[in-house]
Amino acid sequence: MKNISPHKIILTIIIVITLIMGLMIFVYPPSIFPDPSHGFQVMRSMQMGGGFNRLVTPNQDDISKNNSDFLTWWSPGQYLVPYIIKIITGLNTGKATALVITLFELSGLAGFYFFFKKIGFTSIIAALSIAFIACQQAYVIPYIFYNGGEILLFGFEGWFLYGCVATKKIDLKLLLFVLLSGWVGFFCKSSFIWIYAAGLLCIWLRLSAVGESLNVRKLIKNGIWLAIPAIISVACIYIFFLSKGQTPASTSTGLKFSLQTFSFPLASPLVAGFSVDDIMHGLLFPTFTPFITPEHTLWILLLMAVLSLILISGIIRFVPKNNYRLFVIVFYLVSILFFTTAYLRQMTISYEGRHFRIIGLLIVPGIIYLVAKLKRPYKAAFVVLCLVLIGINYSFLVKGFIFNKNISSRGNSGFAQQxxxxxxxxxxxxxxxxxxxxxxxxxxxxxxxxxxxxxxxxxxxxxxxxxxxxxxxxxxxxxxxxxxxxxxxxxxxxxxxxxxxxxxxxxxxxxxxxxxxxxxxxx
Structure with a gap:
């Protein structure tokens, strides 16, 4: 009997742990974050006879009457996916949501594993990358608080990236992929739009390259073909959804220049990739009592911005995989451009690492590859860092689950009410x-x-x-x-x-x- 490959052992352990955690929250469903709570209010309105995606509330001028508003602030997937499972299975909302969390966690792991392999990494590096992702607090948070679009997006974006790197030529399959992925991604979470733009830019540049340089004729031709389904996809999203109300990106209170405006997007590889923002419960705007003073926080943020630039430079320079380097460069630059603009205009988009999670996910195999090339003491230091992350993040999971199980109350929804x-x-x-x-x-x-x-x-x-x-x-x-x-x-x-x-x-x-x-x- 042949020996089992190490990467299969790693993947099996992660899948088993994920399934065990999924079973735990099916028996004792998690609590819920504010954003999906508002989404479930729409589901509640629909169950009581309201129209699709309409929030029915008492009228302020006459409380005996109702208003019916189309909710555009959040994308509908965060409540519609649990709602569909609830209708099919007859489960309460909490248990249906627990199934959604488990299914999308597994989908996310599989999507990123196959993407990492497709983009050129070995099976063992891809598997170790998945293990590192499972160490992050963003991975365990849904088992304590259902975070709606965040978990749905994680379950989809790995497959989206896989599609972006798997395309070989402009054909009908690619055009359908561009059209449909825009709708599916937005259904999961509205912020997918910038990820969508970065992914299409990667496809465009990759298919327009001849050797080490770009062919101008191919750039124009491919750009036109890709633009057609992309414009249709985004136009439908705007006409049938976004145009019906306000979104976080539709309000602005004027320009505001600050160091955090530029440094937070620059620092995203460390902020999102190593759970810094999650562990501190908000680096710039903490939910609880801050660990450090605001002045020290800004200096730490600037340091992480510099270290992130060094890390990205190291990945680009020393990881010999052209497609991977292209994705890292494009997604990092697009995220900086998008969020710096949003923060400058003071849109209703928070300074949170979760918005940059895909950057933290993309750099993982590059980090694993670089660490594998280092000397043994540095490898040992990285292992210690991973163990520290596991200790912090999974102790957070255990405490949160115990609180939800033993202290939180439960009612009609099935969610833990903390x-x-x-x-x-x-x-x-x-x-x-x-x-x-x-x-x-x-x-x-x-x-x-x-x-x-x-x-x-x-x-x-x-x-x-x-x-x-x-x-x-x-x-x-x-x-x-x-x-x-x-x-x-x-x-x-x-x-x-x-x-x-x-x-x-x-x-x-x-x-x-x-x-x-x-x-x-x-x-």
Whole structure:
């Protein structure tokens, strides 16, 4: 019996671990990030009779009526894929989402493995690259918090890159690939558009090369052929989706020059590839108490920008694979151009490493290749770095899973609700069952998923001392009982402000729900 190849052992271990984690979250589904929570509000509206991709909410001028808005801020895949599985299997939303996470994690691993091999790396380097990807916190986050388009995009973009490098000539198959991949990628996540542009640029340059140089005639001819399906694909996305509302890229508050505007995109190989932004819970704008001061953070970011440039230069210089170097150069430059422009114009695009994840994925086989050429002490240092990443990221996974399993509450959706205890959630579910025409008001987008047949309103959190524009918050009129759920740490002034958003309701009763929330009710 022949010995099993090392790369097969590595891949088998990763697949088994992924399946085990998938089984764990199927039994105890994860929590959910805010972005897909809003997407699931659309699914909820569709289940209650709303149209496709329409968010049905109470009207601010007359709360007894409804508004129906086409949601363009996020792409529809994040809720439609779980919705389809939910319809087919009869599972609740949480378990259907758990299946989506497992399927797309496996798809992402397979897509990038075959892409790395197709672009010229050996089976063992491709397998080690997949192992390194599985060490990243971005890989384990979906098992704690469903992150919607992020996991869908991971499951698709490896296959998209494979298609970009596998094409040999301009033919019908390539034109269909260009047309359909734009739609599928956007369906997964709207930010795929810049990845789409970078991938098509790689195809164009690769097919227009003759030897080591570009042929002008081929550039023009191939450019025209590729442009036709690309324009059709993007035009359909705009006409049938983006033109119906606002997107993160459609709003701008003017130009703003800063060091972070340029340094964050430049630093993306380290920020995204080594889980720096994830481990720090936000390098520039941390979710929790920051590890270091903002001044020190900027210096660290500048250092990582310089080191990232050195790393990319090393990959380009020492990895003897022309197609791979082309993809690294094009994707890195396009990402810098796209995000620097977005940050300069102050679009609603955050400074987060997840936006650059494909850069962190692309450079992995190049790093593995370079490390393999180094002397033993440097290899050992890299192994230690990988072990540190595994320790940090998988301890984060274990803690998050235990919290979701033992502490979080669960209701109709099946998702883990981390901010409310089970007894308090049960009381909300009881109110939901007892009423048919009530309105529930929340300051988060995840808890409303538990309200099945009453209307809901989601208001932005009230920041103490911040001036409120009541036109943005107020709901006039009266329509059935109103239940207003506010954080328990709100001051009396914040609570009073929230109640003033509903001038048609008076004499609110107050009831403490657990340690995290206070419920105000008016009938």
């Amino acid at each position: 901010t409310i205890d089970q007894q308090s959630l049960n009381y909300l579910l009881k109110l939901n069952d007892e009423n048919k025409d009530a309105i529930f008001v929340f300051t988060t987008a995840d808890l409303p998923l538990e309200i099945t047949h009453n209307r809901i309103i989601i208001i932005d959190p009230i920041i103490k001392g911040e001036q409120i524009n009541y036109d943005d918050y107020s709901y006039d009129g009266h329509a059935g009982p109103l239940y207003l759920l506010l954080p328990a740490n709100y001051s009396a002034e914040q609570d009073s402000t929230a109640m003033e958003f509903f001038p048609g309701y008076k004499d609110f009763s107050e009831q403490k729900l657990g340690k995290n929330y206070v419920l105000y009710a008016a009938k």
